[in-house]
Amino acid sequence: MPDRVSIRIDGELLHARLGQTILEAATAQGRFIPSLCHLKGLTPVGACRLCLVEVAGIGRLLPACTTPVQDGMAVTTRSDRLDRYRRMILELLFAERNHVCAVCVSNNHCELQALARRLGVTHVRFPYSFPKAGTDLSHRQFVLDQNRCILCTRCVRVCAEVEGAHVWDVAGRGIGSRLVCELNRAWADSRSCTGCGKCVQSCPTGALAMKGFAAEEMVKRTETITRLVEAKGVRA
Amino acid sequence: MSRARIATVWLDGCSGCHMSLLDLDEALIGLAPKIELVFGPLVDAQEFPEGVDVTFVEGAVSSHDDLRLAQTVRARSRFVVALGDCAVTANVPSMRNQIPPKKLLERIYVDGVNVNHRVPADGVPALLKQASPLHEVIRVDLHVPGCPPPAAAIGYVISELLAGRRPDLAGKVKFG
Amino acid sequence: MGHTIQIHHVTRIEGHARIDIHLNDEGRVSSTQFHVTQVRGFEKFTEGRPFYEMPAITARICGICPVSHLLASAKACDAIMAVQIPEPARLLRELLHCAQFIQSHALSFFHLSAPDLLLGFDSDPAARNVLGLIEKHPEAARDGIALRRFGQQAIERLAGERIHPAWVVPGGVNRPMSVDVRDQILSELPLAHSILRRTLRMFKSMLDQFPAESEAFGNMPTMHAGLTDLDGRLQIYDGIVRFIEADGRPAGRIARPLEYSRMIGEAALPDSYLKAPYFKPRGYPEGIYRVGPLARLNVAETCGSAEADRELAEYRQRLGRVVNSSFFYHYARLIEALWALERMEELLHLPEILDRHVRAEAGVNALEGVGIIEAPRGVLIHHYRVDERGAITGANLIVATGHNNLAISRSIQQVAERFLENGRISEGALNRVSAVVRAYDPCLSCSTHAFGRPAFRLRLLGAGGTVLDER
Amino acid sequence: MKRIRDLASFNEAREAGLARLLPPVPRIAVGMGTCGVGNGAEAVFRAFADSIDHRGMSVELVRTGCFGFCAAEPLVNIWIPGRPLVILQKVRPDDAPAILDDVAAGRVPAELALCRIDEWDHITAHIKFGSGFPEIPLWNEVPFFRGQKKIVLRNCGLINPDDIEEFLAVGGYQALYKVLIDNNPAAVIEAVKAARLRGRGGAGFQTGAKWEYLRKAKAEPKYLICNADEGDPGAYMNRNEIEGDPHSLIEGMVIGAFVTGASEGIIYVRAEYPLAVHRLRTAIQQAEEWGLLGEDILGRGFSFRLSLVEGAGAFVCGEETALIRSLEGRAGRPTPRPPYPAESGLYGKPTNINNVETWFNIAPIVLKGPAWFLETGSAKSPGTKVFSLVGKVVNTGLVEMPLGTPLKQFVYDVGGGAPNGRTVKAVQTGGPSGGCIPQEMFDTPVDYESLAQLGSIMGSGGMVVMDEDNCMVDVARYFVEFTHSESCGKCIPCRVGLDKSLHYLSRITHGKGTEEDLETLDELSRMIRDASLCGLGQTAPNPVLTTMRHFRHEFEDHIRARRCRAGVCEDLAISPCENSCPLHMNIPRYLELLKEDRLEEAFLSVVLDNPLPASTGRVCQHPCDNRCRRAGLDEAVNMRDVHRYIADSIYPSPRFEELAARVAALRRPGTGKRCAVVGAGPTGLACAYYLALLGHDVMVYDSNPGAGGMLRYALPDYRLPKDVLDREIELIRRVGVRFTFNTRVQEHITLNDLDAQYDAVFLAIGTWKENWVYLPGTELKGVMPALLFLEAVAKREETPIGRRVVVIGGGNAAIDSARTALRMGCEVTIVYRRERKDMPAIHEEVEAAEAEGAKLVFLASPHRIVGDASGRVVALEAVRTRLGEYDSSGRRRPIPTDEILRFPCDTVILAVGETVDIDFAKASGLKIRANGLLEVDRYTLETSRPKFYAGGDLITGASNVSNAMGYGKKAARNIDRMLTGEERWQSLWPEFEYAMAVPAHPSPSRRHRVRDADPLVRVKDFREATFGLTAVEAMEEACRCLRCDVRNGD
Structure with missing residues (x-):
């Protein structure tokens, strides 16, 4: 089997490595496919559905982050339908919790906010849920604000896969899903948290933040996570 | 050419969006001959007039007064713009939405005072259960998010509307 | 009727x-x-x-x-x-x-x-x-x-x-x-x-x-409150809150912010969502006082900048040491703006x-x-x-x-x-x-x-x- | 010791089993699936056991699984050696002694017998029970079983599931033996592929192909999983299959393991199925002991370990990747595919998952071959599928039908249609992720592709039948509520999308939805379907999308008219009776006012809701009766006759003047708007009355010399005395309505004239044109249409009626004609082509006609009218019909036979339906629909011409008085809104103050009925034939109301 394959992305012929996902292949060529749950270096989960693309000959939409490239694959990353669906998904996220961007620690540095701007979401047509979502301020250094959580599980994965602590997981189901620390403990009471802060740095929104950072101050350094994973990979 | 009849309305917001409108600065002087400001915090008009071309609404819908005014605005305006995050998303005013209004008011007017421990009820509008974005109570023609939206975006919207075009805001505005 | x-x-x-x-x-x-x-x-x-x-x-x-x-x-x-x-x-x-x-x-x-x-x-x-x-x-x-x-x-x-x-x-x-x-x-x-x-x-x-308008726009004796420094100069960022009587006599002060509630009480009104604070030692509603530009200039001895102080002197010459007509909020506001400008220059x-x-x-x-x-x-x-x-x-x-x-x-x-x-x-x-x-x-x-x-x-x-x- | 290692030991075990299945003494088997136990089978079993012990009888008593007919449980099988197996139904514990008496005498209790089985094809074996009992129908002669083919359920309900030898006796583990002996796995996979067996879990993927992937996968070990996580509400196929025949599942899995190379098997079963779990555990243990499972199976050196895992009841764990995560001990959340389980499944190893039912099909395919399997079902979907048929059908239960069977066969033949004469509206297939298929599409064959085409799915086989009492919006809401709460929450479309879908649907069911909501809901649903990660999300919008596609009008009713026709959405109605009333009378209000002895206010309440209460009180079809919740206690409240009583107490009394003045005083100040109403029938009168009350100037035009339309000219006096009608019309005059009689539209006044003179025009012309059947002989003398006949009688005109009359038809006009003719001294026969229950006429009227001496002939389709040389009628000839298939109205189609019936007569009255004479409209720019009726907006009743509205028969065709008046009322509201730009409707009603409390202890009391005059007396003249309720009866009837209008918090 050839190591390299040729695929078409939006009509353009590109080369990709076998084993790469569509998202990796596209990103390597500088192409943009929106995503929120994906973070390079962590196991892709295909949960946010923003990276859905159309693949010729396949009836359903496929997540670019988990679908491996195949030789001769023709991928469409932009279409009227995909644009509409992506906007709707973003709107659903905004409607789900209380994203008060204006006063958020991650204002102007938030991936959700940036995607909304980029994809032209100017309002949320769905009624807001305005749920009661709490905060966990117990940790000395960090804060969990459920109001801003989009359940992308990057923190869950980075903690389990990179740090090896598995402090975070998702409890409940459906609309009642929420991030929990271990078996629903206060963060400060965690027995496995190493205080490494990788979860904070991988979080795309203001859900996980450093304590004491005021509005607009929380800039996440997701690329450090990716670099760390790559460095580990080299070591291994 | 007749002047465009423009109104500005402010519901449950901080006036920041109106201030951002004023931040057009000298551009306001250029705008003055093209528009007639028929209602708003900057002008003396008691009733929201009929036949308004464009109404900019700042603020979330939070009380019964807000709701009524929003409905009047819709009935009497050709084009309604939700201006700023409070009108678009309910923003900071919505932070009260998890709390029953009664509790909220009692905290302020019963627990929070030294004299006359009681919630005002005479001549003041009742609070709605939740503060809502404008489009959840009336049809909105254009949304301009931002806290506040930048003056440039507001200027762009006004000039496009005056030119009879529908402004395309993709990439120009954001929440927050 | x-x-x-x-x-x-x-x-x-x-x-x-x-x-x-x-x-x-x-x-x-x-x-x-x-x-x-x-x-x-x-x-x-x-x-x-x-x-x-x-x-x-x-x-x-x-x-x-x-x-x-x-x-x-x-x-x-x-x-x-x-x-x-x-x-x-x-x-x-x-x-x-x-x-x-x-x-x-x-x-x-x-x-x-x-x-x-x-x-x-x-x-x-x-x-x-x-x-x-x-x-x-x-x-x-x-x-x-x-x-x-x-x-x-x-x-x-x-x-x-x-x-x-x-x-x-x-x-x-x-x-x-x-x-x-x-x-x-x-x-x-x-x-x-x-x-x-x-x-x-x-x-x-x-x-x-x-x-x-000068005569009837809230022309009434009330207390005034505002921030000054220890020397009685106009302050807007930090200082002591001073209360004075309508005739200028000192009435009270808040030196430590945490103690504000000793001086200020709040009353709920039946007909307004705006509460009414009052000067606590005097009780409600007798403890009426004013704040803002008019009050600040009444409370302060001086502005602390040259041109503003000249204007302040002229203002007091025209209207008296303590000005009790709210119409002159406008006048006081302009003097304050001038002071703020001078203060900016000083700070810069x-x-x-x-x-x-x-x-x-x-x-x-x-x-x-x-x-x-x-x-x-x-x-x-x-x-x-x-x-x-x-x-x-x-x-x-x-x-x-x-x-x-x-x-x-x-x-x-x-x-x-x-x-x-x-x-x-x-x-x-x-x-x-x-x-x-x-x-x-x-x-x-x-x-x-x-x-x-x-x-x-x-x-x-x-x-x-x-x-x-x-x- | 028990281990089977060779054919000899195999046969030995079979013989032992057979001896238990067909013992030398009678065998009694009680159906004890969960369903049977739920219906009391335990007690029945104990009763038998006690009785047998007590008598010391020699009887084998065993437990068995369920034979599928849930509606008839508990089921008991009786086998007396040499006789057929007889299945008894609805057996109660105290039946046991008598049954045992019978058995002892070599008999069976015929009154309890459901069916008999002479011989049974277990597919893997054939059992002959015996012969006799010809009076008991064979099992497949019972409608519920007709058309069923039991492949999967081959053993269920017949063998003892806890006894492996009985399973062996009916050919169990034979297929496994064969596969192991043949030792040709590839051939088995080929056979499964050739049989085109598709996964019965719902997705319908080719089982053979899946097995092949697993066989080819390199990694070890390989896992086989049986998905028994059946979570659809209302579906219990897998439960019963396991409970009835656990070894078939095990055998299928061992075969699958051998041919794919899997060494570990897991059955993932719901913890909510304790009995299934128990029987499986027993079966696994037995199979291991017998050497059919575990190490060195059948001594052929092949090993396969099978274990059982109880799922915690998450619906999403039916999705294979979520199920695998759950087995691994992680949260049951699905993962994207690829990678597929065949490549990387449980613990990252190659894994194959099949549904319970899929495994059940394996042994038959192995033994009988793919060609045999292909004989059943459709080309793309061979074989059978088990469905759980539940909801609004008479016969509920587990039904195994060949794939491709049309839906109507399930609903009507097997299910027996809706109970209580209701109309079936839709079937939901595939459980909460499936779609609703409307009754018009019941010809659809039930297979994977056809269902998908309609936006539904096969799913695991749930089939929920819905009738007119089901609100489709509420149905969609219910299913979304389910999937919403079962969503795992991993992907956004499903997690948040369903939450918002539910929000919109709830909003619509609460009457707060908008048309924009519908659009958003549609777009959102499509997104959820296309963008969700797993099958749960991808299919969850199906109920919404299909109901919006097939029942859009119901959504629109909720949004635009704020009505729920089914009366399910409580926020949209005052009470079920009010909701069903075409005039939306506030029935609980007048009942309560009467109960409080406030007759005059009760009258006001009635007359403000309905301007012709004395008429409707006599002739309304009373749909309210069908909705009355009192019927659940004893009988429906007689609401119609109470309002007749109220009207009759006021109209002829001196109080009339005062009350008429009170009604007239409610008239709103004059608006100066002028309205014309064309037609003084019930529709026109209702509209005119309300328009006048609303302050408009109203003129009613009619071609007749008096007002009332059909009420005056088609309803015979014995049903509605005209002096009663006159009083009602007097009241309508008092509120300001004026009339111009003897004026026909287009002839005397044109629509353009009306347009010029009025601000609004309401067209309410009735169906005066008789449908003419194309029957040879209609030109003969003595043939006449019903309406002309009735009108002539009403106008006291001469009617050329003979002595012997035949009436053709089954509607009210037919019965009215018959009873009128009887009163004129004729001998009357009514000929109707369908059955009695299909007659559209009011049931009581049919009975009255019969009592008065009319002869009724059913299932006779008029064929020709025979005349003599002078052109006079001498007879009617009809063809005897028999009942055929169900048509789209859910009634059986009459099919002609060769038998000809002849009815000698001199007069034939045709009452086969009426239509509107629409010619006037054609010339006036009014749009006419394809069915020949006027086109109007469903909600506003506006016609295509501005200012013109229409209602009643003109837009519906022939209907009844209340329906017609309902349209008039609705039109008045819309016309007023158009004229004034305001919604003033509610302002017409004064505040009625009355108690709002439910009766604390409603004591049982029968419904009071009106009394009829003696048929022999009343048939002699036209005096009113029924007497209304007395004051005491009316009051007692009012007291029977359960006050459904009272809500919590009132």
Whole structure:
């Protein structure tokens, strides 16, 4: 089997490595496919559905982050339908919790906010849920604000896969899903948290933040996570 | 050419969006001959007039007064713009939405005072259960998010509307 | 039979309010009611939020003076962290605040009140606004816009945004000032200075045109409150809150912010979402006092800058040591703006203002913190309680217009009695009722932590409470 | 010792089993699946056991699984050696002694017998029970079983599931033996592929192909999983299959393991199925002991370990990747595919998952071959599928039908249609993720592709039948509520999207929805379907999308008219009776007012809701009866006759003047608007009355010399005395309505004239044109249409009627004609082509006609009218029909036979339906629909011409008085809104103050009925034939109301 394959992305012929996902292949060529749950270096989960693309000959939409490239694959990353669906998904996220961007620690540095701007979401047509979502301020250094959580599980994965602590997981189901620390403990009471802060740095929104950072101050350094994973990979 | 009849309305917001409108600065002087400001915090008009071309609404819908005014605005305006995050998303005013209004008011007017421990009820509008974005109570023609939206975006919207075009805001505005 | 006049929206103020004027059977004013019609509940819904988010959240109380809330809030947070912020940060915060004073005072004077003063209280209401001003008095309008822009631009240069910047943080500010910014602001000062001088000249020349207004716009003996330093100089960022009697005698002071509640009590009103603070030693409602430019100049011995002090001297020569007519809020406002400009220049020339140490960092070191500053409209108090983790457990906010609530109500009554004749109500008279409210430059948005409907509503109610007329 | 190692030991075990299945003594087997136990089978079993012990009888008593007919449980099988197996139904514990008496005597209790089985094809074996009992129907002669083919359920309900030897006796483990002996796995996979067996879990993927992937996968070990996580509400196929025949599942899995190379098997079964779990555990243990599972199976050196895992009841764990995560001990959340389980499944190893039912099909395919399997079902979907048929059908239960069977066969033949004469509206297939298929599409064959085409799915086989009492919006809401709460929450479309879908649907059911909501809901649903990660999300919008596609009008009713026709959405109605009333009378209000002895207010309440209460009180079809919740207690409240009583107490009394004045005083101030109403029938009168009350100037035009339309000219006097009608019309005059009689539209006044003179025009012309059947002989003398006949009688005109009359038809006009003719001294026969229950006429009227001496002939389709040389009628000839298939109205289609019936007569009255004479409309620019009726907006009743509205028969065709009046009322509301730009409707009703409390202890009391005059007396003249309720009866009837209008918090 050839190591390299040729695929078409939006009509353009590109080369990709076998084993790469569509998202990796596209990103390597500088192409943009929106995503929120994906973070390079962590196991892709295909949960946010923003990276859905159309693949010729396949009836359903496929997540670019988990679908491996195949030789001769023709991928469409932009279409009227995909644009509409992506906007709707973003709107659903905004409607789900209380994203008060204006006063958020991650204002102007938030991936959700940036995607909304980029994809032209100017309002949320769905009624807001305005749920009661709490905060966990117990940790000395960090804060969990459920109001801003989009359940992308990057923190869950980075903690389990990179740090090896598995402090975070998702409890409940459906609309009642929420991030929990271990078996629903206060963060400060965690027995496995190493205080490494990788979860904070991988979080795309203001859900996980450093304590004491005021509005607009929380800039996440997701690329450090990716670099760390790559460095580990080299070591291994 | 007749002047465009423009109104500005402010519901449950901080006036920041109106201030951002004023931040057009000298551009306001250029705008003055093209528009007639028929209602708003900057002008003396008691009733929201009929036949308004464009109404900019700042603020979330939070009380019964807000709701009524929003409905009047819709009935009497050709084009309604939700201006700023409070009108678009309910923003900071919505932070009260998890709390029953009664509790909220009692905290302020019963627990929070030294004299006359009681919630005002005479001549003041009742609070709605939740503060809502404008489009959840009336049809909105254009949304301009931002806290506040930048003056440039507001200027762009006004000039496009005056030119009879529908402004395309993709990439120009954001929440927050 | 008796009437009540209702002003539905008081126009050209920053907030939602309505006025009811009750007339008795002889058609004379029997009572007035000032309803502030919005409430937002910042005190309650901030519970549970991390305290260091408070500046950004409470700034959303008001888009006109967000800086005041940012600063009061940041000061309360400083107190919770129990830190003394670096001196350069203190200077930068004050600098920012001065810029806000200028833009806010410009807005109040030019955009909101100048239409009354320049076009006339009785002029056509349809054109009695800033656009009308642009048409009839383009120079004044341009001056107003330029002066406001100067303030807003300075805020933007320092803090990144004109409205709701995120620069002021607990412990200081989050970025030092660059030399470039300092030089830019410095270069813009002269223009602003010339506008202010011109405006003051113009205002003084007009003073004689408003004898009735000077006499009846809330002309009453009340206490006054404002911030000064130990030497009695006008302060807006930090200092001691002094209370004086209507004749100037000292009445009390708040030296330590945490003790504010010894001096200030709050009363709920049955008919307004705006609470009424009062001078506690005197009780409610006798403890009426005023805050804001008029009060500040009454409380202060001097401004502390050369030109402003010259103007202050002239002001006192004209009106006396303690000025008790609220009509002169406008005059005091212009003098203050001049002072703020001079203070900006002074601050910008301090070498340490460019220092890079602008932030103190700390966690929760005190479970309670109070920040008191002078907002353009008067004393502003933020009071927070937190738990060990830093979550807000209680907040109380007393804003400038709140302090003035009782005074505004009385002023309305005074104007109503003076200008309503034979139970009839002319548009101009109604406008004066609104205008006296405007003189206080009330920020009802701040006061109810809501900004609301643009104008007052006015209702004329019969003795039985039936609505006879609505405007 | 028990281990089977060779054919000899195999046969030995079979013989032992057979001896238990067909013992030398009678065998009694009680159906004890969960369903049977739930219906009391335990007690029945104990009763038998006690009785047998007590008598010391020699009887084998065993437990068995469920035979599938849930509606008839508990089921008991009785086998007496040499006789057929007889299945008894609805057996109660105290039946046991009598049954045992019978058995002892070699009999079976015929009255309890459901069916008999002479011989049974177990597919893997054939059992002959015996012969006899010809009076008991064979099992497949019972409608419920007709058409069923039991492949999967081959053993269920017949063998003892806890006894492996009985399973062996019916050919169990034979297929496994064969596969192991043949030792040709590839051939088995080929056979499964050739049989085109598709996964019965719902997705329908080719089982053979899946097995092949697993066989080819390199990694070890390989896992086989049986998905028994059946979570659809209302579906219980897998439960019963396991409970009835656990070894078939095990055998299928062992075969699968051998041919794919899997060494570990796991059955993932719901913990909510304790009995299934218990029987499986027993079966696994037995199979291991017998050497059919575990190490060295059948001594052929092949090993396969099978274990059982109980799922915690998450619906999403039916999705294979989520199920695997759950087995691994992680949260049951699905993962994207690829990678597929065949490549990387449980613990990252190759894994194959099949549904319970799929495994059940394996042994038959192995033994009988793919060709045999292909004989059943459709080309693309061979074989059978088990469905759980539940909901609004008479016969509920587990049904195994060949794939491709049309839906209507399930609903009507097997299910027996809706109970209580209701109309079936839709079937939901595939459980909460499936779609609703409307009754018009019941010809659809039930297979994977056809269902998908309609937006539904096969799913695991749930089939929920819905009738007119089901609100389709509520149905969609219910299913979304389910999937919403079962969503795992991993992907956003499903997690948040369903939450918002539910929000919109709830909003619509609460009457707060908007048309924009519908659009958003549609777009959102499509997104959820296309963008969700797993099958749960991808299929969850199906109920919404299909109901919006097939029942859009119901959504629109909720949104635009704020009505829920089914009366399910409580916020949209005052009470079920009010909701069903075409006039939306506030029935609980007048009942309560009467109960409080406030007759005059009760009258006001009635007459403000309905301007012709004395008429409707006599002739309304009373749909309210069908909705009355009292019927659940004893009988429906007689609401119609109470309002007749109220009207009859006032109209002829001196109080009339005062009350008429009170009604007239409610008239709103004059608006100065002028309205014309064309037609003084019930529709026109209702509209005119309300328009006048609303302050408009109203003129009613009619071609007749008096008002009332059909009420006056078609309803015979014995049903509605005309002096009663006159009083009602007098009241309508008092509120200001004026009339112009003897004026026909187009002839005397044109629509353009009306347009010029009035601000609004309401057209309410009735169906005066008789449908003419194309029957040879209609030109003969003595043939006449019903309406002309009735009109002539009403106008006291001469009618050329003979002595012997035949009436053709089954509607009210037919019965009216018959009863009128009887009163004229004729001998009357009514000929109707369908059955009695299909007659559209009011049931009581049919009975009255019969009592008065009319002869009724059913299932006779008129064929020709025979005349003599002078052109006079001498007879009617009809063809005897028999009942055929169900048509789209859910009634059986009459099919002609060869038998000819002849009815000698001199008069034939045709009452086969009426239509509107629409010619006037054609010339006036009014749009006419394809069915010949006027086109109007469903909600506003506006016609295509501005200012013109229409209602009643003109837009619906022939209907009944209340329906017609309902349209008039609705039109008045819309016309008023158009004229004034305001919604003033509610302002017409004064505040009625009355108690709002439900009766604390409703004591049982029968419904009071009106009394009829003696048929022999009443048939002699036209005096009113029924007497209304007395004051005491009316009051007692009012007291029977359960006050459904009272809500919590009132």
